[in-house]
Amino acid sequence: MKHSVHKQESAVHRNDKRFRLLITAGPTQEPLDPVRFISNYSTGTLGYLLARQAQKIGHEVALISGPVNLPLPEGVKFIPVKTAEEMYRETRKLFLKSDCLIMTAAVCDFCPATPFRQKIKKRKSLGLKLVQTRDILCEMGKIKGKRVIVGFALETGNLIKNAREKIKGKNMDLIIANKVSRKEVPFGKNSLKPLLMFKDGTIQKMPVYSKSRLARIILRKIEMIR
Numbered sequence: 001m002k003h004s005v006h007k008q009e010s011a012v013h014r015n016d017k018r019f020r021l022l023i024t025a026g027p028t029q030e031p032l033d034p035v036r037f038i039s040n041y042s043t044g045t046l047g048y049l050l051a052r053q054a055q056k057i058g059h060e061v062a063l064i065s066g067p068v069n070l071p072l073p074e075g076v077k078f079i080p081v082k083t084a085e086e087m088y089r090e091t092r093k094l095f096l097k098s099d100c101l102i103m104t105a106a107v108c109d110f111c112p113a114t115p116f117r118q119k120i121k122k123r124k125s126l127g128l129k130l131v132q133t134r135d136i137l138c139e140m141g142k143i144k145g146k147r148v149i150v151g152f153a154l155e156t157g158n159l160i161k162n163a164r165e166k167i168k169g170k171n172m173d174l175i176i177a178n179k180v181s182r183k184e185v186p187f188g189k190n191s192l193k194p195l196l197m198f199k200d201g202t203i204q205k206m207p208v209y210s211k212s213r214l215a216r217i218i219l220r221k222i223e224m225i226r
């Protein structure tokens, strides 16, 4: 497999392989009480760009999305969700009917153990018990078959080591890893400087790319893997 970015990118519109693509995007929201939730800063930008571009080049696209502020991509089957558990259920339903899963969603790793039924009233301090949510990618990795799985990683350190552990642990074909620091958060930005790691251990360090260009590159890589 060759991973020359520019060659592959320019070939996107000449491709005539069509496949069923399942994309998850945006944050999940985990309810704390009737008026509050735990979430993250994900804006869904890359997932929606991927959905739009994939649909334009002829792939059949389903988009499972947490709450975001973006226009719906045309011609895409859209499934809105809120919690990690809902996202898991919808992904599980569509995964086996898909050829590829791209998991751009920023799934909350924790949710309140028991959401309060009543609004939590003001008090001096409040202890919260959070429990782990289901790891959607990991679950899909177990039933992968010949499907292509693409995941993302956000890391504050040890980018390569952690990406390697995640790609193996979740049975992915490709992982797009991004560094995060208190100053550098990829959420809401128009560009990224990611590292691409493939199942066979090949690593490609990318320059700063717009999310739109990165979406094109990711789609091309998937077409090459399939």
Ligand code: CTP
Pocket (backbone or CB within 6 Å): 084, 103, 104, 105, 106, 107, 108, 109, 133, 134, 135, 136, 137, 138, 150, 151, 152, 153, 154, 155, 166
């Ligand atoms: N992911 C998932 N289900 C979760 C958490 C994450 O499917 N409950 C997916 C994300 O969509 C992403 C990949 O797993 O594609 C890696 O997410 P990341 O947050 O970087 O890593 P985690 O596996 O959550 O591990 P950690 O937060 O400990 O780094």
